[in-house]
Structures are given as C-alpha cells and as structure tokens.
Amino acid sequence: MIRLLGGVAALAAVVVAVVLVANAAVSGAVVTRAVTAAVDPGFVPAGAPLGQIGTDPGDPDDPWSAAAPPGGVILQTPGPSASPGAIGTLRVPLPKNIPIGPRRVGIQVGHWKTDEAPPELTKLVVQTGASWEGVNEVDLNLDIAQRVAVLLNSSGIAVDILPTTIPPGYLADAVVALHADSDGVGELSGFKMAHSARRGPYEDALLNDVKTAYAKATGLDYDGTHISNAMRGYYVFSWTRFQHAVSPFTPGVILEMGYLSNDDDRALMIDKADVVAAAISAGIMRFLSDTPRAKIFEKELVVPAFPSRGPLPTSTP
Numbered sequence: 001m002i003r004l005l006g007g008v009a010a011l012a013a014v015v016v017a018v019v020l021v022a023n024a025a026v027s028g029a030v031v032t033r034a035v036t037a038a039v040d041p042g043f044v045p046a047g048a049p050l051g052q053i054g055t056d057p058g059d060p061d062d063p064w065s066a067a068a069p070p071g072g073v074i075l076q077t078p079g080p081s082a083s084p085g086a087i088g089t090l091r092v093p094l095p096k097n098i099p100i101g102p103r104r105v106g107i108q109v110g111h112w113k114t115d116e117a118p119p120e121l122t123k124l125v126v127q128t129g130a131s132w133e134g135v136n137e138v139d140l141n142l143d144i145a146q147r148v149a150v151l152l153n154s155s156g157i158a159v160d161i162l163p164t165t166i167p168p169g170y171l172a173d174a175v176v177a178l179h180a181d182s183d184g185v186g187e188l189s190g191f192k193m194a195h196s197a198r199r200g201p202y203e204d205a206l207l208n209d210v211k212t213a214y215a216k217a218t219g220l221d222y223d224g225t226h227i228s229n230a231m232r233g234y235y236v237f238s239w240t241r242f243q244h245a246v247s248p249f250t251p252g253v254i255l256e257m258g259y260l261s262n263d264d265d266r267a268l269m270i271d272k273a274d275v276v277a278a279a280i281s282a283g284i285m286r287f288l289s290d291t292p293r294a295k296i297f298e299k300e301l302v303v304p305a306f307p308s309r310g311p312l313p314t315s316t317p
C-alpha cells in the first residue's frame with residue numbers, strides 16, 4: 001500500500017556551468033578553456049532545476065518542480081520552427097558506471113526502514129504500510145523479497161534488497177518494488193502493477209513478464225481497476241523528483257502482491273510465500289533472458305520534457 005508524496009520537492013541550488021575563457025591579449029597565444037561542467041549548452045547537472053514546472057502524468061493534481069537526476073540531463077527546448085504545442089525533450093546520457101559482471105536485480109521492500117529516509121523523502125516516514133489481523137505489510141514484503149533473492153541468487157543473479165532509501169541513480173538490470181494492499185474492508189482481491197512515465201523502453205516488458213508469471217502461479221486475478229496514481233508516481237522510479245530514485249535506465253515496476261485485507265489473498269501471501277516468490281522470480285528471469293544488458297544500456301534515453309504551465313486560473317466571482 002502506498003500513498004503519494006505530496007507537495008513540491010525541495011530543489012538543490014542551481015549549479016551554473018562556468019566556462020572560463022582566458023584569451024591572451026597577444027595574438028597567437030594559446031587559448032585556455034576551463035570547463036567545469038559538460039559542454040552541451042542544455043546540460044543541467046544533478047539536482048538542479050530543469051527550468052520547468054511539470055505536471056506528473058501519474059498525478060495531475062500534484063504539480064512539482066522537476067530536477068535533474070544523478071549524472072544530469074540535457075534539456076532541449078523547441079526551436080523557433082517547432083509547432084506551437086511542442087515541449088522539447090530531455091536527453092539522459094548513458095551512466096558512466098554501467099553494471100558489469102552478473103545480471104543485477106533490485107528488490108525494493110515497501111516501507112522497510114522508512115524511518116531512515118533522507119529529508120527529500122520525509123513524508124514517507126509516516127507511511128508504515130498496511131496492517132490487517134496482526135500482519136504487517138512490511139514484514140510480508142521483506143519475507144517475500146528475501147525468498148525472491150534466494151531464488152535469483154541460485155540462478156546466478158546478483159540481488160540487492162533495497163529499503164525505502166534507494167541509492168541515488170541506482171543501476172540494475174531490473175527493479176521490482178514489493179507491496180501488499182488493504183482496502184480497509186476486506187472485499188477486494190487481486191494483484192496490481194504499474195510503472196512510471198518518462199522512463200526507458202523496457203518497463204512494459206518487465207511488467208508483462210512478472211504479471212504473466214504471477215497470475216499463472218498464484219491464480220490471483222489482476223485488479224486493473226484499482227491501480228492508483230500513487231503507484232504510477234511511486235517515488236522509487238520518479239527520477240525527475242527525487243535524487244534517491246533508480247536511474248532512468250533501470251527498468252522498474254511496482255507490484256502490489258495482493259490484498260492483505262482479503263482472507264484468501266493474505267493466506268496465499270503468508271502460507272504460500274514460496275509460490276509467490278517463485279512467481280516473481282520466474283517473471284524477472286523471463287525478462288532478463290529476453291532483454292540483454294547491452295540493450296538496456298545501449299544508448300541515451302530521450303523522453304519528452306515537461307509541458308510548461310499555462311497561466312494560473314484566476315478566481316471568477
């Protein structure tokens with residue numbers, strides 16, 4: 001279970017790229033050029049504002065100030081010949097530290113160690129997750145995550161079990177965030193999945209592979225009607241809002257494994273935790289075998305920039 005982080009993220013101070021050009025007065029002298037940031041004129045360093053206020057497609061009610069992720073981005077605004085509605089693009093350079101060695105997967109445990117969250121995520125501190133009939137969601141999430149890690153390890157996959165605090169710009173071949181839901185009354189059943197907007201091209205594949213394996217192994221229905229903005233806007237994947245988010249290159253999805261508040265769903269997740277974990281692991285393995293690392297980190301990402309906000313509405317009597 002997750003709720004959206006409200007409000008506008010605090011922005012780091014603007015870092016201005018300084019270009020010092022020391023021109024010698026004497027003709028023919030060497031020109032020294034010291035460049036303290038990337039030379040592209042549109043380069044925006046990590047944490048600096050992207051110069052636009054956007055509206056999150058996953059949460060239209062919550063406008064925020066976007067900031068560049070670790071590594072920075074290149075902002076390309078529409079040229080003078082662009083069509084009136086053009087919004088430009090964000091180019092995300094390839095990370096300098098692309099993973100090497102065995103395939104790597106991050107399993108994020110929803111609500112785990114939330115009290116250790118950094119200041120930009122302080123609103124998460126109050127989100128302790130669902131609880132039902134004495135079962136706490138965070139304990140369930142951690143149990144399943146550890147089982148998934150054992151299974152993936154046995155297939156030669158390196159696994160990071162991630163708490164609430166994500167290493168800034170975390171790089172892996174896939175990240176799956178685990179949660180369990182509650183409807184507060186015990187009626188709803190099923191699992192849900194989502195990924196964010198403005199990310200890489202492989203998240204639909206990751207979602208579909210895990211979804212297919214999960215439905216088949218658990219027998220749970222897919223509850224497509226209760227996928228929330230909080231899921232689509234999940235902070236772990238929101239690299240334009242938080243530094244403590246996975247890299248835009250890291251394919252990532254959130255899985256609400258079932259309703260803790262539903263007797264059957266809860267029994268499945270607790271009594272058949274090995275089945276649940278095997279399903280998640282199988283979906284991830286399918287994705288990894290279909291999606292080579294060389295593809296995930298093949299070229300820079302180009303995603304739409306943010307629409308600039310129109311004039312604020314005026315109050316009408």
Ligand SMILES: [Zn+2]
Nearest residue numbers: 001002110179
């Ligand atoms: Zn949760």
